[in-house]
Amino acid sequence: MENDIVQMKNITKIFGSYKANDNISLKLKKGEILALLGENGAGKSTLMGMLSGLLKPTSGEIIINGKPAKMENPREAKALGIGMVHQHFMLIPAFSVLENIILGDEPLKAGRIDYKKAAKDIEFLAGKYHLEIDLNAKVSDITVGMQQRVEIMKALYRKANVFIFDEPTAALTPQEISQLMKITHALSEEGKSIIFITHKLKEIKEVADRCVVIRMGKVIDSVRVAETKEAALAEMMVGHKVNFAIDKKEVNQEKDIFKIEKLSVEAHGQLKIKNLDLTVHSGEIVGVAGVDGNGQSELIEAVTGLRKCKTGTIMLNGKKIQHQSARKIAEAGISCIPEDRQNVGLILPLTISENLVLKSYYKKPISNKGFLNYKKINEDGRRMIKQFDIRSQSEKELVGDLSGGNQQKVVVAREISAQPDLLIAANPTRGVDIGAIEYIHEKIMEQRNAGHGVLLVSFELEEILKLSDRVVVMHEGQIVGEIDPRDTSSEELGMLMAGKQQAEEMGEIS
Amino acid sequence: MLHSRSLKGLAVPLISIAAGFIIGAILMLMFGYDPIQNYQNLFIGSLGDIYSLGETLRNMTPLILTALGFAVSSKAGFFNIGGPGQYLMGWFGAIVFALNFPNLPTVLLIIGSLVCGALLGGIWSLIAGFLRAYFGTSEVITTIMLNYIALYFINFAVKNWLASKGSDSSPNIVKKASLNTEFLQKLTNNSTFNWGFFIALITVFVIWIYFNKTRSGFEVRSVGLNEVASLYAGVNVKRTIVVAMLVSGLLAGLGGAIDGLGNFQNISVSNNLPSVGFNGMAVALLAAENPIGIIFAALLFSALQIGGLSISVYSNTPSEIVDIVIASIIFFVGIKYVFEAALAKNWRKKQRKTPDGGMDK
Numbered sequence: 001m002e003n004d005i006v007q008m009k010n011i012t013k014i015f016g017s018y019k020a021n022d023n024i025s026l027k028l029k030k031g032e033i034l035a036l037l038g039e040n041g042a043g044k045s046t047l048m049g050m051l052s053g054l055l056k057p058t059s060g061e062i063i064i065n066g067k068p069a070k071m072e073n074p075r076e077a078k079a080l081g082i083g084m085v086h087q088h089f090m091l092i093p094a095f096s097v098l099e100n101i102i103l104g105d106e107p108l109k110a111g112r113i114d115y116k117k118a119a120k121d122i123e124f125l126a127g128k129y130h131l132e133i134d135l136n137a138k139v140s141d142i143t144v145g146m147q148q149r150v151e152i153m154k155a156l157y158r159k160a161n162v163f164i165f166d167e168p169t170a171a172l173t174p175q176e177i178s179q180l181m182k183i184t185h186a187l188s189e190e191g192k193s194i195i196f197i198t199h200k201l202k203e204i205k206e207v208a209d210r211c212v213v214i215r216m217g218k219v220i221d222s223v224r225v226a227e228t229k230e231a232a233l234a235e236m237m238v239g240h241k242v243n244f245a246i247d248k249k250e251v252n253q254e255k256d257i258f259k260i261e262k263l264s265v266e267a268h269g270q271l272k273i274k275n276l277d278l279t280v281h282s283g284e285i286v287g288v289a290g291v292d293g294n295g296q297s298e299l300i301e302a303v304t305g306l307r308k309c310k311t312g313t314i315m316l317n318g319k320k321i322q323h324q325s326a327r328k329i330a331e332a333g334i335s336c337i338p339e340d341r342q343n344v345g346l347i348l349p350l351t352i353s354e355n356l357v358l359k360s361y362y363k364k365p366i367s368n369k370g371f372l373n374y375k376k377i378n379e380d381g382r383r384m385i386k387q388f389d390i391r392s393q394s395e396k397e398l399v400g401d402l403s404g405g406n407q408q409k410v411v412v413a414r415e416i417s418a419q420p421d422l423l424i425a426a427n428p429t430r431g432v433d434i435g436a437i438e439y440i441h442e443k444i445m446e447q448r449n450a451g452h453g454v455l456l457v458s459f460e461l462e463e464i465l466k467l468s469d470r471v472v473v474m475h476e477g478q479i480v481g482e483i484d485p486r487d488t489s490s491e492e493l494g495m496l497m498a499g500k501q502q503a504e505e506m507g508e509i510s
Numbered sequence: 511m512l513h514s515r516s517l518k519g520l521a522v523p524l525i526s527i528a529a530g531f532i533i534g535a536i537l538m539l540m541f542g543y544d545p546i547q548n549y550q551n552l553f554i555g556s557l558g559d560i561y562s563l564g565e566t567l568r569n570m571t572p573l574i575l576t577a578l579g580f581a582v583s584s585k586a587g588f589f590n591i592g593g594p595g596q597y598l599m600g601w602f603g604a605i606v607f608a609l610n611f612p613n614l615p616t617v618l619l620i621i622g623s624l625v626c627g628a629l630l631g632g633i634w635s636l637i638a639g640f641l642r643a644y645f646g647t648s649e650v651i652t653t654i655m656l657n658y659i660a661l662y663f664i665n666f667a668v669k670n671w672l673a674s675k676g677s678d679s680s681p682n683i684v685k686k687a688s689l690n691t692e693f694l695q696k697l698t699n700n701s702t703f704n705w706g707f708f709i710a711l712i713t714v715f716v717i718w719i720y721f722n723k724t725r726s727g728f729e730v731r732s733v734g735l736n737e738v739a740s741l742y743a744g745v746n747v748k749r750t751i752v753v754a755m756l757v758s759g760l761l762a763g764l765g766g767a768i769d770g771l772g773n774f775q776n777i778s779v780s781n782n783l784p785s786v787g788f789n790g791m792a793v794a795l796l797a798a799e800n801p802i803g804i805i806f807a808a809l810l811f812s813a814l815q816i817g818g819l820s821i822s823v824y825s826n827t828p829s830e831i832v833d834i835v836i837a838s839i840i841f842f843v844g845i846k847y848v849f850e851a852a853l854a855k856n857w858r859k860k861q862r863k864t865p866d867g868g869m870d871k
């Protein structure tokens with residue numbers, strides 16, 4: 001077994017009394033691309049956390065390059081050539097992109113950090129792997145997609161031998177994903193090994209040699225990807241057949257629920273939304289497609305009251321809602337699943353049930369004369385945990401201890417159960433497993449079928465095309481096109497989005 | 511799981527305390543003093559008889575309240591260093607009220623004095639909270655400045671308005687306004703123990719309820735843990751900041767008011783900021799800002815201070831050794847992250863640093 005770079009033997013990890021990994025064994029060969037597939041909370045991140053030195057196994061052994069490795073911390077794992085791109089980014093918001101990439105591995109010159117050399121090295125890698133990043137931007141100012149690229153660059157910069165990508169594609173656009181696939185193949189050709197975690201079966205088919213399926217902390221199977229169908233993978237993972245069809249009813253779509261007129265919004269001193277018009281009718285899902293960073297985040301922030309509108313009007317049910325507080329807007333009937341669940345959607349050190357009432361705690365019956373009814377909060381919490389299948393130990397567990405997909409389910413549960421007139425969903429299924437995607441899609445569709453409006457902003461073109469009644473393409477803060485999802489393929493939509501971008505760039509050159 | 515977490519929470523302060531005492535013992539040995547004898551004196555001098563116990567409890571009363579005050583602001587994510595100023599304002603407010611309305615019925619007089627003191631303390635930190643919320647001014651700087659403004663303003667006021675010519679302190683308040691009643695004096699062998707202690711205990715309970723059961727407390731915690739998410743959830747973050755600072759100042763002010771009515775009975779010109787304001791911060795840190803923990807931490811600090819007095823009475827050991835013990839304890843609490851890492855290693859449970867939940871602030 002000489003070409004086994006990594007061997008994990010009989011690994012068990014117990015949190016308190018909960019077995020997150022149960023006697024898992026895993027092998028990784030030189031140059032191999034291994035996919036890990038499993039439901040939310042199956043234990044994938046936990047397993048990889050142990051391989052990258054962030055967690056310690058309760059029992060079991062990790063062998064790297066034939067030698068047993070006692071990894072006490074991430075630094076030692078790094079020294080053994082293991083680089084992990086975490087599901088939730090580990091970046092320092094106040095630092096620049098460059099500082100974040102070199103942190104812990106700063107090149108020195110006469111005892112001082114040699115920023116020039118660092119920048120040159122990174123630019124070389126960026127060129128080689130076609131990763132577009134702005135080294136001088138502050139991490140707090142960049143989009144989630146860009147943060148993901150920065151994380152990938154961090155691993156490349158450290159010249160790892162084994163790359164662990166924990167759901168790297170959840171926040172990337174299709175173009176970026178195909179770019180990442182290319183990078184992954186290139187790395188494998190250079191003899192590096194890769195472990196790739198994703199919930200998207202298509203990606204597994206495209207990139208991986210082998211796929212290990214984990215369910216409830218145990219390895220279910222290890223299969224050769226070329227010989228296994230997507231449906232079979234899905235079935236293996238959830239334990240039963242998955243239904244991808246969706247029930248799109250005919251509904252009355254005449255009423256304007258939500259209307260934006262001539263909206264302009266500024267962010268960081270730049271005009272990010274320019275004179276934008278957009279309408280959502282009753283019983284309609286409007287998909288917003290576009291390359292990341294073209295004003296989608298600013299649009300959502302402006303609508304939900306987190307960012308000032310420069311000019312224009314936003315109307316819900318015929319009433320103006322701009323220039324109002326976030327709470328007033330929410331009360332008027334807008335809910336929002338934000339794109340950044342960890343920093344915006346949730347308060348991680350609070351419990352699941354507290355997070356579930358984050359938008360309603362101040363109202364009766366939860367709040368009574370200034371006192372909170374915790375009995376009710378926890379009861380409601382238990383009910384929603386069951387309803388939305390949030391895999392957890394109890395409603396009093398801290399949200400920060402949940403797996404990524406289950407954190408997402410908490411946000412979705414809270415926002416959808418508010419029964420809003422307009423639901424804004426930004427990448428609502430980011431990081432959730434196939435079964436949960438199915439459920440969330442169903443719920444969004446229920447909103448629509450009940451005659452409410454939905455604004456769906458997503459990088460998942462297939463999701464947009466599947467759910468939307470109408471799709472608009474956003475570019476440079478404006479709506480530049482509209483398509484009918486029934487007769488457009490995701491390739492065509494992707495081309496349209498990219499085309500707009502390219503045409504723009506060509507224009508700039510000439 | 512929750513169980514082991516709270517256990518770990520207790521381990522850090524306990525280890526810090528033990529380490530502080532060990533350092534004190536080593537120093538005493540190095541300089542030829544007897545640590546066992548001295549620690550014994552310390553214990554007897556603070557808790558050994560009813561009089562010392564009374565003194566220790568009296569001394570811990572304002573500590574509890576200034577610590578609670580610090581804890582409230584710090585739960586909201588702010589570093590309120592204004593405890594000393596707010597305490598002084600509280601003390602001043604209570605004495606002024608008691609001097610001006612000596613003819614009120616006892617209960618009204620005492621409640622009025624306490625409320626007046628607490629309110630002055632509250633207003634004092636409200637100013638910092640307001641500046642922070644609406645102008646982004648650092649509360650660290652404003653509270654430090656407000657400390658000095660309080661000190662010099664009160665010195666001025668005492669000299670010019672309250673004290674008779676040539677004197678540096680106000681007259682004493684009427685006897686019935688005092689929290690130190692004859693009954694308690696008899697009970698504790700003429701110590702300065704007073705009703706304020708019970709008021710402080712009730713306040714701890716109230717604050718515990720405030721954080722764990724009330725809407726406002728929930729908002730304060732949310733804002734402290736994640737301001738962006740709170741804003742997004744519709745919490746009025748600015749108002750919450752102001753409220754947290756107000757509550758924080760009310761508590762420190764109440765501490766001052768109780769000390770004024772129960773301990774000093776008057777107010778005098780002073781050169782320095784009262785140390786109890788700063789010690790409250792240390793107590794809160796040792797207790798990890800837990801209201802119940804604050805009671806025990808305050809007891810420890812107070813016992814060290816009161817017992818320390820008798821160390822130099824019964825031997826020639828300098829009583830400063832107690833300050834070293836206190837300082838070491840604070841130091842070890844400060845580096846608790848080192849302990850936590852060590853514990854995590856031993857217990858093979860690095861719970862808070864999972865790949866998914868690694869954003870613990």
Ligand SMILES: Nc1ncnc2c1ncn2[C@@H]1O[C@H](COP(=O)(O)OP(=O)(O)OP(=O)(O)O)[C@@H](O)[C@H]1O
Nearest residue numbers: 015020040041042043044045046402403404405864
């Ligand atoms: N620090 C922790 N304390 C307690 N339980 C934890 C902790 N970290 C993870 N868990 C639990 O372990 C289980 C596995 O979590 P893990 O993050 O490995 O799932 P995952 O397979 O990565 O899921 P996802 O696809 O949603 O990211 C979950 O049920 C989670 O709640």
Ligand SMILES: [Mg+2]
Nearest residue numbers: 045087403404
């Ligand atoms: Mg995960």
